[in-house]
Amino acid sequence: MQTKMISTTGLEVSKLGLGCMGMSEFYGHTDETESMATLEKAIELGITHFDTADVYGFGHNEKLVGKILKSHRDRIIIATKFGIIRDQNNPMARGINGRPEYVKASCDQSLKRLGVDVIDLYYAHRISPEIPIEDTIGAMADLIKQGKVRYLGLSEVNPDLIRRAHAVHPITAIQTEYSLWSRAPEKEVIPLCKTLGIGFVAYSPIGRGFLTGKIKSLDALEVNDARRHFPRLQGENLSHNLKMVKTIETLSNAKNCTPAQMALAWVLAQGPHVTAIPGTKRRTYLEENCQSVDLPLTSEELDLLTTTLPHGFAKGDRYPPAFMEEYNLEE
16 A cells, blocks of 8 residues: 655555444444454554544544554554544534644543544544634644644634634644545645645545445445435435436446446546545455556546536535534535
């Protein structure tokens, strides 16, 4: 697995990382044995960048990731996040907390669950509209001084918030949903990251699995799969968006690769500071995804994908209405 320096702050990660969220919840049935085997396989394949958050599975995901990764501590980068508040009695209810005291308490709890002494990359998962981002970043910078965190990151933020945060302390990574069907970051955020020397980390780079071509209807998803409630998979939106998948399938067949590999290769080609963390809980998909790193796309193929599936092609919001107000990035 190739590695790349994604930030001028010095963070080097594998070209492809692993999003671990689905190993704990949201995407149907979970199998801890298979998840742990997938984490071990990822290390074997040379992946060094592992992404989790305190909110995934109400802390379960950090504990799961820690079981495997702490014994490989010198070889890997652990990224985790704080800021989203959930209620176990009402899992769909969410809040955001960026208060300095909460930042520091959350870090201590994550360190304990992960079983490590330091978090490599610590993200503000969402930005509280009630707390100045300068206060949140100041508290995160204190964690670096205390030796509890190495690098700082932000998730789902607009250019103004990036500039304000970066003025307080150098930001190493911006994480945002980005794929062939979620193109908003390329208008301002990705170019700004390049200018400021900040890495851009694309989550859901295969469109939450939709761009694999395996989801033709909601029947393909388990009853407890959160994607059933996403607007892009509803009614006429789904019918429209399947046209996008058909285009990717046609191009990938000509390239002798899978649609997922083509979608990932496109994301990875968007800049030297761009990396991706496709999520999976199965070794089979992990191995398929890793092969995208060595998939060369010609400039003609990249242009064809970009122009055939332009920004705004996907129909429907990325998230259900109740969640969209958390996002600071203009669609």
